[in-house]
Amino acid sequence: MTAELVRGQNxxxxxxxxxxxxxxxxxxxxxxxxxxxxxxxxxxxxVAHPGSPTLPGIEVSRQAAAGLRFHIDLxxxxxxxxxxxxxxxxxxxxxxxxxxxxxxxxFAAVTSTDGTxxxxxxxxxxxxxxxxxxxxxxxxxxxxxxxxVGQGYAGGLAELFGDHGLPQARAFAGGIxxxxxxxxxxxxxxxxxxxxxxxxxxxxxxxxxxxPGPVAQTGPAGPVTQGGSTVPQTGPAATGGTAAAxxxxxxxxTGGTAAxxxxGGAVNYTHPGRRISAPPTPPPVAPPAEPGRxxxxxxxxxxxxxxDERLYNQVWGMFEDLARAxxxxxxxxxxxxSRLDQELDRVLSDPRHRIGGAGEAAREAARVKHDQLxxxxxxxxxxxxxxxxxxxEVVEPALPAAYARWDNPVWHAYRVPMEIPMxxxxxxxxxxxxxxxxxxxxxxxxLERGLWVDSGRSGSEAALMMDEAxxxxxxxxxxxxxxxxxxxxxxxxxxxxxxxxxAGSAARSLAPLTASGALAGEPAAxxxxxxxxxxxxxxxVDLVQMAVRGGATESLPPGLDTAEQxxxxxxxxHGFDDRAVTQLRYLADEGPAVGVHLLMVxxxxxxGAYGPVxxxxxxxxxxxxxxxxxxxxxxxxxxxxxxxxxxxxxGSRVLFQVLEQVALARRSWRR
Amino acid sequence: xxxxxxGSAPGGPGVNLTKGQAISLEKKGGGxxxxxxxxxxxxxxxxxxxxGSRTREIDLDASAVLFADKQPVDVxxxxxxxxxDGSVRHTGDNLVGGAGQGGDDxxxxxxxxxxxxxxxxxxxxxxxxxxxxFQEVQNAxxxxxxxxxxxxLARYTLDGGGQYTAQIMAKVHxxxxxxxxxxxxxxxNGRTFQDLMPAILPHL
Numbered sequence: 001m002t003a004e005l006v007r008g009q010n011x012x013x014x015x016x017x018x019x020x021x022x023x024x025x026x027x028x029x030x031x032x033x034x035x036x037x038x039x040x041x042x043x044x045x046x047v048a049h050p051g052s053p054t055l056p057g058i059e060v061s062r063q064a065a066a067g068l069r070f071h072i073d074l075x076x077x078x079x080x081x082x083x084x085x086x087x088x089x090x091x092x093x094x095x096x097x098x099x100x101x102x103x104x105x106x107f108a109a110v111t112s113t114d115g116t117x118x119x120x121x122x123x124x125x126x127x128x129x130x131x132x133x134x135x136x137x138x139x140x141x142x143x144x145x146x147x148x149v150g151q152g153y154a155g156g157l158a159e160l161f162g163d164h165g166l167p168q169a170r171a172f173a174g175g176i177x178x179x180x181x182x183x184x185x186x187x188x189x190x191x192x193x194x195x196x197x198x199x200x201x202x203x204x205x206x207x208x209x210x211x212p213g214p215v216a217q218t219g220p221a222g223p224v225t226q227g228g229s230t231v232p233q234t235g236p237a238a239t240g241g242t243a244a245a246x247x248x249x250x251x252x253x254t255g256g257t258a259a260x261x262x263x264g265g266a267v268n269y270t271h272p273g274r275r276i277s278a279p280p281t282p283p284p285v286a287p288p289a290e291p292g293r294x295x296x297x298x299x300x301x302x303x304x305x306x307x308d309e310r311l312y313n314q315v316w317g318m319f320e321d322l323a324r325a326x327x328x329x330x331x332x333x334x335x336x337x338s339r340l341d342q343e344l345d346r347v348l349s350d351p352r353h354r355i356g357g358a359g360e361a362a363r364e365a366a367r368v369k370h371d372q373l374x375x376x377x378x379x380x381x382x383x384x385x386x387x388x389x390x391x392x393e394v395v396e397p398a399l400p401a402a403y404a405r406w407d408n409p410v411w412h413a414y415r416v417p418m419e420i421p422m423x424x425x426x427x428x429x430x431x432x433x434x435x436x437x438x439x440x441x442x443x444x445x446x447l448e449r450g451l452w453v454d455s456g457r458s459g460s461e462a463a464l465m466m467d468e469a470x471x472x473x474x475x476x477x478x479x480x481x482x483x484x485x486x487x488x489x490x491x492x493x494x495x496x497x498x499x500x501x502x503a504g505s506a507a508r509s510l511a512p513l514t515a516s517g518a519l520a521g522e523p524a525a526x527x528x529x530x531x532x533x534x535x536x537x538x539x540x541v542d543l544v545q546m547a548v549r550g551g552a553t554e555s556l557p558p559g560l561d562t563a564e565q566x567x568x569x570x571x572x573x574h575g576f577d578d579r580a581v582t583q584l585r586y587l588a589d590e591g592p593a594v595g596v597h598l599l600m601v602x603x604x605x606x607x608g609a610y611g612p613v614x615x616x617x618x619x620x621x622x623x624x625x626x627x628x629x630x631x632x633x634x635x636x637x638x639x640x641x642x643x644x645x646x647x648x649x650x651g652s653r654v655l656f657q658v659l660e661q662v663a664l665a666r667r668s669w670r671r
Numbered sequence: 672x673x674x675x676x677x678g679s680a681p682g683g684p685g686v687n688l689t690k691g692q693a694i695s696l697e698k699k700g701g702g703x704x705x706x707x708x709x710x711x712x713x714x715x716x717x718x719x720x721x722x723g724s725r726t727r728e729i730d731l732d733a734s735a736v737l738f739a740d741k742q743p744v745d746v747x748x749x750x751x752x753x754x755x756d757g758s759v760r761h762t763g764d765n766l767v768g769g770a771g772q773g774g775d776d777x778x779x780x781x782x783x784x785x786x787x788x789x790x791x792x793x794x795x796x797x798x799x800x801x802x803x804x805f806q807e808v809q810n811a812x813x814x815x816x817x818x819x820x821x822x823x824l825a826r827y828t829l830d831g832g833g834q835y836t837a838q839i840m841a842k843v844h845x846x847x848x849x850x851x852x853x854x855x856x857x858x859x860n861g862r863t864f865q866d867l868m869p870a871i872l873p874h875l
Binding site: 320321324325327328329331332335336339373376377380636637 | 739740742744745753755756757758785787788789
């Protein structure tokens, strides 16, 4: 069934492999842009356009035509991309119409790969516009949806890109127009090989269609964007652009940042905010192994543009290797046991074995076979575990603060950072085969979903051992440690924490946050406090969302706090009326996309009176526990991993000290 | 090293390797094989005129079934690209072929050292997912390559191979402390490896 969408309407997408078809009365070109969770296009490398038609999972047509079709594989788009915009624009300077109003309304459709139409949208009502955002494909709770947008721009692609926050939009749009014009003129142009980064190709600018155009994506900026395409969904991903800048030395090559304004001029396609001109320093190389032995592991021995990224990828690699090594072991043991059972059954049912010692011998033989295989499997596992333990021993001390345990000395040498790290350690995970081998559980920043510290006792054995008040206290302590870590790893003023503690029951646990002055304000108490905080955050989400959708981010009120927001909610649903619960659900649904996150400290049973209406809320949060609990599954084989929260060593004042520095930096940075 | 690239039997199902021929995966200079790759390549279907997208594309799939004592315990194919233990990896589904222009369009990598101890045989199969018989597919082949040095151990030509949609290609199995490969080259019919299970079992 085809859904005929009207402007603003959305529709679920049943598949992730899709074809986009566009028909128009005049030749149009199609571009696709990726947007992150805030809808920001992180740079020109997130735009597929006729001059540079491929992005992971997307390939647009190189030319303008009245009928266009191209494929999108949403599974292959980078993890950081939360939406894909399909843009249409009229080519300039080729003698066609210069505004959509002069032609029949263009038509865009999303079809599955077998040709069945999923949704279609006729872009009516366009007048002087020459570029338009036709469709938006966006992630919503793990699935993809399509929305009909139809937002047109009279200033063409340049205005559209400018509106999406792309720097030097005019020059970028000019380059695209030029690439299309070249194609329409059917002059086959071989891209100039090997133009050095920063050395721009000069053209005389007299006749745009006859001059060789810009070389698309030369230099080392290219491979960065490709990295994200092959990694598993939840696995490590090469960053699209943000982390890449960190590791690379900015040595030379940035000369040509100011692109020429005219459409005929050459364009520098490198991202102005990224100063990569030399490949990053190579990762440390493991020393050659002695014959017959495994090489000694080295920290940072993984791919990436910076040490942070390499360590992140290495930790994820260790996580996967442990998951798979244990999977191999468990399947071998399972097999050995089931074979033993079968063989013992066979011995039992064979009448020849009833007399004499034959039966006993056969049983013994079966057991020997089983033990042999089990021993062999254990040997292989021990070999793998030893290697991973050795790796963990070199990796743990090398981790930056955001990835490190609280007892790591790096926290005592803490300095307020200037950049957001790639990821944050939420705790450790381990498997029963080797409980001492603990893998850091790293999640990407900015957070993609909120957190729920489960203070309920039903979850695990460890929780059942504790009395209720003790467990609740521990849950708030855990939440404070997470919030403190988040505050510490963000640059000053880029992360704000609010607390709702309706009954004031968590005052003692919250002391590190309140006493250090790291909080935005006092914890909100009572029903009035709850609704005031929720109203403020709800308004913020709404404003930012409107601004992002309307492409008017510069029109946000000047007083608006642009930092990421974290709301700690203790004792839910105490102090919440129905309105407040609705607002909380709104924040959980809509907040993460615009940088507002929840950190709930709650026992689900307390909110049992609400019935199933709160299920989506709990599901949308990542559940973590204040005590070890085996509830986390890995993305490869689905073992049940035991999660352990990061604990501050008893008696240590490290959290206090770190938060004091954060508060100090915040005060001196406040503008 | 057995020369397996010659001696195709005319009229046979396009097998360049003598059926049932066993090749020990031991290297000449001593030491056994540590990693093999099964590669599969074919030529994309020719574009058809005006409505090019209606070209009937050809999708061949490579699969590897892992057996422990004749019981299938894991399988690597386009919906499960890595065996649970991580030792066998599929490089990804290719739906149309021709990407490698004579190179492998799909490949399965086996790290023999990491294969779990109870797995004693791995069977490689090829299926025509879109249903064309090997007669209709151009320049199709599958091969087993020693991944450490790129040397081809066995190669089959599939095209012109008669009214079959599948082939049970080869198996690698444990022999002593190392591994051996046996060419099977058995034509069969089926859309995915599941359809081939009855045909595979006699070869174990």
